[in-house]
Amino acid sequence: MSTGTLLEVEDLSVRLRTARGIRLAVDHVSFSIGQGEILGIAGESGSGKTITALSLLGLLPGGSRTTGRVVLDGRDLLTLHRRELRSVRGRQVSMVLQDPMTSLHPLLRIEVQMTEHVRTHLAMSKDQARERALEMLAAVRIPDPEQALASHPHQFSGGMRQRIAIAMALACEPRLIIADEPTTALDVTVQAGILSLLDQLRRERGVSVMIITHDLGVLSSISDRLCVMYGGRIVEHGVTREVLGSPRHPYTNGLMQALPGASGTGVPMRPIGGSPPSLDDMPSGCSFHPRCDYAQVSCSSKVPPLRPIGGGRLLACDPDPLAPDRSEPSSSGAATSVPVPDPLAEQVP
Amino acid sequence: MTVADSLPLDSDAAPPGVEEQLDRSDRAALRPPWRQPLALTGGLVILAWIVIAIFAPLLAPDPPNSQFAAPLLAPTHQFVFGTDQLGRDIFSRVLYGARLSLPLAALLVAVSLAIGSLLGAMAGFFGGIVDSVIMRIADLVFAFPGIILALAVAAALGPQLRNAVLAVIVVSWPSYARLARSLVLGARTSEYVTSARLFGSSGWRVLRVELGPNVAGPLLVLATLDVGNAVLLLSGLSFLGLGAQPPTAEWGAMVSAGAQNFNSWWVGLFPGLAILTVVLAFNFIGDALRDILDPRTARMLGK
Numbered sequence: 127m128s129t130g131t132l133l134e135v136e137d138l139s140v141r142l143r144t145a146r147g148i149r150l151a152v153d154h155v156s157f158s159i160g161q162g163e164i165l166g167i168a169g170e171s172g173s174g175k176t177i178t179a180l181s182l183l184g185l186l187p188g189g190s191r192t193t194g195r196v197v198l199d200g201r202d203l204l205t206l207h208r209r210e211l212r213s214v215r216g217r218q219v220s221m222v223l224q225d226p227m228t229s230l231h232p233l234l235r236i237e238v239q240m241t242e243h244v245r246t247h248l249a250m251s252k253d254q255a256r257e258r259a260l261e262m263l264a265a266v267r268i269p270d271p272e273q274a275l276a277s278h279p280h281q282f283s284g285g286m287r288q289r290i291a292i293a294m295a296l297a298c299e300p301r302l303i304i305a306d307e308p309t310t311a312l313d314v315t316v317q318a319g320i321l322s323l324l325d326q327l328r329r330e331r332g333v334s335v336m337i338i339t340h341d342l343g344v345l346s347s348i349s350d351r352l353c354v355m356y357g358g359r360i361v362e363h364g365v366t367r368e369v370l371g372s373p374r375h376p377y378t379n380g381l382m383q384a385l386p387g388a389s390g391t392g393v394p395m396r397p398i399g400g401s402p403p404s405l406d407d408m409p410s411g412c413s414f415h416p417r418c419d420y421a422q423v424s425c426s427s428k429v430p431p432l433r434p435i436g437g438g439r440l441l442a443c444d445p446d447p448l449a450p451d452r453s454e455p456s457s458s459g460a461a462t463s464v465p466v467p468d469p470l471a472e473q474v475p
Numbered sequence: 476m477t478v479a480d481s482l483p484l485d486s487d488a489a490p491p492g493v494e495e496q497l498d499r500s501d502r503a504a505l506r507p508p509w510r511q512p513l514a515l516t517g518g519l520v521i522l523a524w525i526v527i528a529i530f531a532p533l534l535a536p537d538p539p540n541s542q543f544a545a546p547l548l549a550p551t552h553q554f555v556f557g558t559d560q561l562g563r564d565i566f567s568r569v570l571y572g573a574r575l576s577l578p579l580a581a582l583l584v585a586v587s588l589a590i591g592s593l594l595g596a597m598a599g600f601f602g603g604i605v606d607s608v609i610m611r612i613a614d615l616v617f618a619f620p621g622i623i624l625a626l627a628v629a630a631a632l633g634p635q636l637r638n639a640v641l642a643v644i645v646v647s648w649p650s651y652a653r654l655a656r657s658l659v660l661g662a663r664t665s666e667y668v669t670s671a672r673l674f675g676s677s678g679w680r681v682l683r684v685e686l687g688p689n690v691a692g693p694l695l696v697l698a699t700l701d702v703g704n705a706v707l708l709l710s711g712l713s714f715l716g717l718g719a720q721p722p723t724a725e726w727g728a729m730v731s732a733g734a735q736n737f738n739s740w741w742v743g744l745f746p747g748l749a750i751l752t753v754v755l756a757f758n759f760i761g762d763a764l765r766d767i768l769d770p771r772t773a774r775m776l777g778k
Contacts, residue, residue, distance in 0.1 A: 228666040233689065243676065
């Protein structure tokens with residue numbers, strides 16, 4: 127599916143200025159997105175997903191510092207001048223925000239909102255931009271594009287608004303769309319429609335998509351590869367089917383078990399205890415260790431490196447309690463007694 | 476959604492119409508302006524004054540500065556409003572006064588609105604040092620009673636109508652700045668602004684395209700309410716001798732002449748009435764506009 131790397135993120139770190147000082151919100155994150163690929167980024171709120179996305183486009187709140195490299199088409203976005211960066215935003219890389227109820231301007235007609243950036247980026251006339259907008263609305267399957275252009279956002283349902291937001295994101299034919307929780311604010315039935323729309327756009331237009339979500343169920347259906355983030359770090363990375371089929375990181379495993387869909391397999395839904403750490407109170411060592419069922423003493427002192435574990439997968443967990451060769455309990459019975467639910471309904475052990 | 480939420484829970488009766496849910500004051504606020512007697516009166520009065528201002532030379536029996544009658548004649552058939560201490564027809568002078576006060580007040584408000592809302596929007600949008608500097612200056616102006624500061628400015632620049640106008644602008648822009656700033660601050664962090672930035676809009680563009688519509692309504696209401704104020708301030712300066720200079724037919728200056736000829740009540744009364752009607756009319760319109768454009772405030776005020 128992918129014919130080359132579009133975006134290469136290397137060693138991206140983001141320091142945010144909070145009320146209590148400077149905090150590391152994204153900690154040496156690296157990943158890449160191929161052309162026409164869908165990359166999922168998963169994790170609870172506060173795990174650094176959205177900050178990562180915003181930092182790619184240089185839109186972090188004031189006082190924050192970003193280091194590392196974000197290479198798009200051979201250009202490092204982090205070194206670009208403000209004006210150059212503006213020409214990337216919306217043109218090369220677009221973003222779809224979480225809540226379509228608030229991401230569209232309530233007072234402006236759809237036409238104004240959809241043509242504004244098209245006219246600046248592509249130097250189009252009003253009429254050309256309007257044509258483009260109509261075409262995009264049709265592409266996201268809005269029933270009556272002409273009528274839609276003359277309407278205000280409140281005249282549409284949530285799903286329709288998200289379609290419009292996606293149409294806006296598509297309008298300048300960007301290479302990459304970052305969708306930040308694109309379906310979280312929507313009904314489950316509408317979710318499926320939006321996801322299949324993104325999938326279709328990827329196939330028809332070759333757009334790469336980066337989907338940020340806390341819902342592994344969303345990713346299981348469409349993403350090619352998957353990064354699981356926790357506490358600002360990537361803890362597990364790999365092809366979606368493999369990661370979800372046999373999660374190796376205890377956190378990924380916990381997320382899987384917390385999926386309501388897992389109850390269909392007869393296993394009761396099991397939430398991860400505790401709550402994600404705040405930036406002001408990041409645990410030492412592996413930041414997941416206070417909540418981890420498999421935590422060992424060493425976990426609290428040493429940060430596990432993200433290391434390859436074969437098959438293109440990366441894992442940041444030193445004890446690696448879920449490794450396949452340990453699937454039969456040898457000494458510590460607690461480690462693997464819980465079967466892993468599989469949303470892809472492949473062979474369940 | 477909100478309408479549905481406010482509906483009573485007993486669903487035995489047919490669902491009552493929205494109309495019945497609103498109490499009397501709400502309905503009054505939602506009525507079109509031409510059905511609100513006060514707004515209608517205000518509109519008609521302003522319209523009348525605008526017509527008078529335009530056609531003053533045709534309507535006035537005499538030129539404003541001609542002195543052919545006896546001084547201080549009480550109102551008669553020939554001089555409807557009487558004559559002043561120099562034998563000028565007060566009726567004509569009041570009509571001509573509209574040519575001065577109305578356009579100047581409109582200009583004043585327009586300029587203050589432009590300056591104030593631009594500075595305020597910048598303060599709210601860019602924040603930091605820009606915000607601090609602009610708003611501290613605004614606070615400085617607010618700290619003085621308006622008329623006193625205007626007096627000081629006009630006195631410093633010299634008693635001239637043009638300087639009086641400048642003085643009024645100096646004291647009136649901060650209220651627009653404050654309103655514009657608070658409106659921009661409220662909308663700045665909304666997702667649609669983030670979204671616009673994500674699509675590559677520059678700061679100025681966001682200010683203009685995304686935030687402009689949010690700010691325009693309340694600012695226009697304030698401006699309408701302020702026209703009356705501007706008329707009052709300007710006349711006040713002229714009354715104190717810092718605005719229009721004789722022999723200009725200006726209402727404030729004419730009232731001042733009336734104060735010096737206290738036994739001839741007509742000299743001060745009629746220009747004073749002119750000021751009163753204009754100010755009142757603009758306030759009526761401003762109130763009605765506020766009710767229409769911002770029903771929430773109207774409801775909060777519990778009117």
